[in-house]
Amino acid sequence: MKKILVVTAALALGVTGCADSSDSSPPPETGPHLYQSDLANTVTLAIKRGTSDEELLEQLGVVAQRHGLSDWETREKTYVGIGAGLRKAGVPESRAQEIAEFVSDGDPARRALVMKEFED
Secondary structure, eight states: OHHHHHHHHHHHTTOOOOOOTTOOOOOSOOOHHHHHHHHHHHHHHHHHHTOOHHHHHHHHHHHHHHTTOSOGGGOHHHHHHHHHHHHHHTOOHHHHHHHHHHHTTTOHHHHHHHHHHHHO
16 A cells, blocks of 8 residues: 555656666665655655645655665664654654554554654
8 A cells, every 4th residue: 555655656746766777877875864864854844734644655755766765664764764854843742653653554663763763
């Protein structure tokens, strides 16, 4: 379900994530901190705009695609970036827990990564 939402969001935003097979350049991500920072900024803006949880998830997928990541849901730095964005947005802890539960799809380790970064 999440991957369908990501593809839908990417198409809506004109992001295809497809590279020409002759393109041998590395993915656009230049470092782990850039990806996490982009995620944090995306989360912060989404919270301030009142974006739904589903729309937030779509936006996270678009950010990951821009960084050349198709397996973003399995990467720890994804959840660290989300937690940093929640902290930066100043959401109440109860709302951070709701979002952490949603974006982690109930996975306790991923939810814990979001909340650890939120609380730090």
